Amino acid sequence: MTTATPRTRRKEARPGEIVAAALASFAERGYAATKLEDVATAAGISKGTIYLYFPTKEDLFRAVVRQAVLPNVEAAEADLANHAGSAADLLRMMAQRFLDALDSDLTAIPKLVVAESGNFPAIAQFYADTVLRRAFVLIEGILNLGIDRGEFRPMDVHATLPLFAGPFLLLALWKHSLGRHTDLAFDPRAVAAAHIETLLRGLAPDQPT
C-alpha cells in the first residue's frame, strides 16, 4: 500500500475526523508534544487542511475537549431526570456509564485538561463550568436524594463528592498514562464494584443500637 490516497473533497466530514485524530494524538503525547503534521497524517490529509477548519492549534484543542465531553454530560443528566429509583441504583448507573466511557479515548480528556490548565486557563474554565459544575450538581443531587430517602446518613455532601469521583479519576489516568508503562494493573470492573459496595456501606445510616 504505497499508493497515496487520491484527493477527495469532503467538507462536511473533515472537522470530525480531524478532531478524532487530534484527540488520539493529544491523549498519547500531550498538547505541546503533538505536531499538527502528525494529526494531519493520522486524519489522512495534509497540514494545510487543518487550517481550513481550525484557525489555531489551541482552537483545535478547544474543539477536542468540547466534542468529546458534552454528549456524555448530557446523557448522564438525562439518566438522572428519567430515573425514579433509589440513590444506590443511580450511583451504580453512574459507575456503569464511567466503565463504558473507559473503553473509548474519552477518558484522556481529564488528563489533558489537568496537564494543560496552567497554559490554557480558558480551557480549564470552560471544562470546569461545562463539565465539572454540572457533574457536581448531578452527584450532589443523588447524595441528597439518598439522605432524604433515608438510604444515606447525613453528611457533608460537597466534601463527599471527591470520594465518589476519585477512584474513577484514578482509573482513567491509569489507563492513559502509567498503566501503559508498568505491569502494575487494575481491573476497572473489580475496582468499580469494590468502590460502589464500600461507598454504599460507608454512607449507610447508623444501625439503631
Add this chain to the structure above:
Amino acid sequence: MTTATPRTRRKEARPGEIVAAALASFAERGYAATKLEDVATAAGISKGTIYLYFPTKEDLFRAVVRQAVLPNVEAAEADLANHAGSAADLLRMMAQRFLDALDSDLTAIPKLVVAESGNFPAIAQFYADTVLRRAFVLIEGILNLGIDRGEFRPMDVHATLPLFAGPFLLLALWKHSLGRHTDLAFDPRAVAAAHIETLLRGLAPDQPT
C-alpha cells in the same frame, strides 16, 4: 532592584536550587512548555550553568522527580515499621502525611508524571517502580493487617487500593490545575476527614445479625 546579582561560585548548592526552580516551573506549565532560560532566571543563574550540572532537560526532569519523591516514600515506610497500633490509625496517619505534603509543591509530581508518561516511558517506569509499587505494598499491608485484626471485613485488597488513593489524587490534581482557574473548591481537610470516616465504615465487618 535592577542591579544584577554579582556572580558567586557555589558548586554545592546549585543542583538543589536548580531542581527546586525546575519543579516550580514544571508544576506550573508542564515539561514541554517550560523554558530552561526561565528556570535559570528563577534560580538566579544563567542558562549555561544548568548544563554544568544536568546534561539535558530530560535529565533535569528525572532529577526533579527523584528528589521530590524519594524522601516521602521512605518516611511513610518508616511510619508503618515503627507503628504497632490499629489499621484504622495507620490509615489516619497516611491521610495526615498526605495533607502535609499538599502544602508543598510535591503533589505536582503526579500531575507531571501522568502528563508526560507518554513522552518519557523511562520516567513513568521509574516512578511506578520506585514510588507506586512501594506505596501499594504499604497500603495493601495496612489493609491486610486490618483484616487480620478483625477491624475490616474480607475484601479484594488490590481492588480496594484505588478507593483509598483516588480521593487524595483528586485533591492533589485539583490543587495544581483546575483549582487555580475556577471558584469550585474543596477543603482538603474536610474531604480527607470524610474520606477516612466513610472508608472505615465501608470496610467494617458485617454486624452480626
Add this chain to the structure above:
DNA sequence: TTGTATACTGACTGAACAGTCAGTACGTAA
C-alpha cells in the same frame, strides 16, 4: 467537453528554544 468555484496541498517563513562554547570574573593559594 469546457469552465468555474473551491477543497486541498506542501514548500516555505519566522519564531521559539535546547544545547554549545569561547570568554569572563571570582576564589584562593603563594
Add this chain to the structure above:
DNA sequence: TTACGTACTGACTGTTCAGTCAGTATACAA
C-alpha cells in the same frame, strides 16, 4: 599582589514546528 583553576555567562547555532499562501486537483454546472 599576582597568577591560576574553574564556576559561571550569554551570544550563537541548528532544529523543530505553527502557521501561510500560491498553486493544484476535484466536483459540478452548463
